[in-house]
Amino acid sequence: MAVLTPSSVLRRRRNTIRATDNRWSQLRHRFDLSGTPYLYIAPFFVAFGVFGLFPLLYTGWMAITQWNRDIPGSEHTFVGLGNFARLVHDDYFWNALRNTAAIGVLGTVPQLLLAMWIAHLLQRKMRGRTLLRMGVLLPNITSVAAVGLIFAQLFGRDLGLINWGLSLVGIDKVDWQSGTWQSWVALGVILTWRWTGYNSLIYLAALQAVSDDLYEAADLDGASQFQKFRTITVPALRPTIIFSVIMSTIGTIQLFTEPLMFNPGMSPTGGDSRQFQTLAMYVYEQFWTHGKYSYAATVSWAMFMIIVLAVGANYLLSRRIRSSS
Amino acid sequence: MHTRRLKALTVLTASCLALVAAAAGACSSAKPGQTQLDVEIFGDMGYRDLYTRYEQSHPGIKIVEHVVSYDDHHKNLQAHLLGGSGTGDIEAIDGGYIAQFRVMADKFVDFRDYGATPGQWLPWKSQQATGANGQLMGLGADVGGLAMCYRRDLFAQAGLPTDRDQVAALWPDWQSYIATGKRFKAGAPDGVAWFDSGSNVFNAIIGQAPVGYTATSNKVVVAENPAVKRAFNLAVEAVQAGESAKLATFSQQWNAGFQRGSFATVACPAWMTDTIKQNAPQTSGKWDIATIPGGSGNWGGSFLTVPKQSKHQKEAAELARYLTAPEQASWIFRTQGHLPSQASLYNDPAVLGNTNAFFNNAPTGQLFTEAAKNLRPQYQGPKDGDIGPLIGLGITRVDKGKQRPAQAWDQVLKDVANATEP
The missing domain is CATH 3.40.190.10 (Periplasmic binding protein-like II)
Structure with missing residues (x-):
């Protein structure tokens, strides 16, 4: 039996410490390799969990209750999918969906075509190119509320600049806010004004990958500006177009501030006949104006599913385009 | 999903407000031992000079006013009452919103516990702020008339x-x-x-x-x-x-x-x-x-309320009673034109004799x-x-x-x- 002298105890302890040290540094090394990347991206997921995932799930929870501002205790009444069943028969929901889609098409299609053409023009070598390239982004960095207010004035019935311009060429006053088509067109113009520059910069960035030789060769062949646009620019942009279509679709489905500011008196009904009430405005009206918390949550979830469907459709479409090219 | 964003925004705003309030509390001139009362309103109600006077006669009180736009003010109040924190000590409520908040009358102080009697105001004015169990949740500030x-x-x-x-x-x-x-x-x-x-x-x-x-x-x-x-x-x-x-x-x-x-x-x-x-x-x-x-x-017209969330209900109720008392309401009418809702002022020559030069x-x-x-x-x-x-x-x-x-x-x-x- 070994006698435990003080020195042997000390030695043994030192050995243990060395072993632990080794194990620690090994662990640290391993964590450094495989753990830190997760730590680096953790802030995003924490923020997403708090501000994205939790509200998403909580909204889902709200949607299966009958929570109403004016009925105390109603947040504990469960109705299952009853709210979704109601939604299917809700004319105003379908009206909002139709308005959103129509304004989206009117605001996105001309916008993306215009953005491509502008990107094509800005691709050329010319004086002040950087200034112009930056300039097209200006509408996008102005406050959306200010844009809404100013355009509401421009499209004013009695004192609006646009009606004044139309009157010069002999066209009668248009009540932009009151008519269905008129308000859709006006909102399409606002969206186009605000987002064309942004998209043309994205297209322009994609065009940097296109060799100047192609354009020069086309010049030698005597191609017109439009021919070059159609045969060189557009094919080169194809993957980017898919990206911008998806982003515009998502943005359109969430459209809110512009139509709200466009309405005189700024009520979320989108005009006296709900002619330009978008889905997001309908959620806002149900939640804040009428205090139908659960129903607003239901419409929100419907919007979420519509976005998922739209993105899915876009994805399938883009796969077909890619494989065909 | 807009509600999602709205929610996030609301949460953000609420926490920012809390931060601001905390910061304001920390930086305000409320001395140790003083009670700070936060008054949240949605427009100029003409109270500023009255705060100064009240602080002079009540050295233990420091009043801080926060003004937010009409819509946002009522939405914030709704959100803070639902969330259980974040309201001020005194919250103004517009006549157009009072019936909606009356459903939650139990979240507000009953002013009858602090010596107010509904009969001090025009009958319909007090009635609008009376909860299901007779509690007086709001004191009449101004009215519109027509x-x-x-x-x-x-x-x-x-x-x-x-x-x-x-x-x-x-x-x-x-x-x-x-x-x-x-x-x-x-x-x-x-x-x-x-x-x-x-x-x-x-x-x-x-x-x-x-x-x-x-x-x-x-x-x-x-x-x-x-x-x-x-x-x-x-x-x-x-x-x-x-x-x-x-x-x-x-x-x-x-x-x-x-x-x-x-x-x-x-x-x-x-x-x-x-x-x-x-x-x-x-x-x-x-x-x-x-x-x-x-x-x-x-x-139009408005009310002053004290949410039960307030940590200084007694002091806040006293201040609300002071701000809506006939003497102060008459002064506000004569200097700033907000029509009073106190019944006793409807025979007051100073109120009745008022004229407006702009309107001939x-x-x-x-x-x-x-x-x-x-x-x-x-x-x-x-x-x-x-x-x-x-x-x-x-x-x-x-x-x-x-x-x-x-x-x-x-x-x-x-x-x-x-x-x-x-």
Whole structure:
């Protein structure tokens, strides 16, 4: 039996410490390799969990209750999918969906075509190119509320600049806010004004990958500006177009501030006949104006599913385009 | 998903407010041992000098006022009451929102516990802030009253009398007001309408009915109550006679309408005299004020409340009582024009003798107190604030020629059903 002298105890302890040290540094090394990347991206997921995932799930929870501002205790009444069943028969929901889609098409299609053409023009070598390239982004960095207010004035019935311009060429006053088509067109113009520059910069960035030789060769062949646009620019942009279509679709489905500011008196009904009430405005009206918390949550979830469907459709479409090219 | 974003925003705003409040608390001049009271309001209520006076007589109190826009203020209050924290010690609530918050009366201090008696205010004013168990959740600050502002110059051009007593005699009731509008249109310059919008006329008419949109059982009775249909029919008759300028209240075009003289009359609460003055200073002296058809009315006005979340309920209730006491309310009226709601001031010569130079020295004190005093108390339901604008939209649809009155009414009923289902 070994006698435990003080020195042997000390030695043994030192050995243990060395072993632990080794194990620690090994662990640290391993964590450094495989753990830190997760730590680096953790802030995003924490923020997403708090501000994205939790509200998403909580909204889902709200949607299966009958929570109403004016009925105390109603947040504990469960109705299952009853709210979704109601939604299917809700004319105003379908009206909002139709308005959103129509304004989206009117605001996105001309916008993306215009953005491509502008990107094509800005691709050329010319004086002040950087200034112009930056300039097209200006509408996008102005406050959306200010844009809404100013355009509401421009499209004013009695004192609006646009009606004044139309009157010069002999066209009668248009009540932009009151008519269905008129308000859709006006909102399409606002969206186009605000987002064309942004998209043309994205297209322009994609065009940097296109060799100047192609354009020069086309010049030698005597191609017109439009021919070059159609045969060189557009094919080169194809993957980017898919990206911008998806982003515009998502943005359109969430459209809110512009139509709200466009309405005189700024009520979320989108005009006296709900002619330009978008889905997001309908959620806002149900939640804040009428205090139908659960129903607003239901419409929100419907919007979420519509976005998922739209993105899915876009994805399938883009796969077909890619494989065909 | 907008609610998601809204929610995130609300959370952010709430936490920012908490931060700001904490920071303000830390940086404010509240000395150790002093109690800070946060007063949250949605516009200038004219209290600033009163705070200073109150702080001088109460050395232990420090008052900090936070002003937010009308819509945001009430939405924040709603969110903070739901969330259980974040309200101020005193929260102002507008007359248009009080019925909605009354459902949650138990989240507010009952002022009867702090010595207030409902009888100090106009009966209908206190009634609006009385909860289901009789608790007094709000103290009456100002009221609107209601009179008819009219353009003397346009009346003269149309061959109508301009003297305010003669003008009032033209319209003892709404039927004659609309008939006078037809006379006006016949002689008036082109492009000048009789009133600004059909929905304002509708609101004034329905405000005089003994029962409005909601029965005392909280059942919504828009479809059953003949008074609502009658008011709708009158407003529709007027817009179909071309009397409306088709301007949405508070829109930019409405503001411009005052400058351009687009309409000759507008239903006018006390606070709107200031709106007109600000919007169209160049029309000074062209305006005058006469009694409203039917003789009574109210539009707007506010209450002070103390949420139970407040950590200084007693001090806050005392301050709220001070700010709404007759002496202070009279001072606010004389210096800033907010019409008081304290019953005792309705015999006060200083209030009754008030006139307004911008409106051809009209006896505003007399006119507005008369309208507010004569108003028959009408029960306000929690949904009333939502229902009014929906009916207004129906009148607008007729006004713009989009729908026939019967169609518009059907859609109103559909809209009201949508708004009031849970």
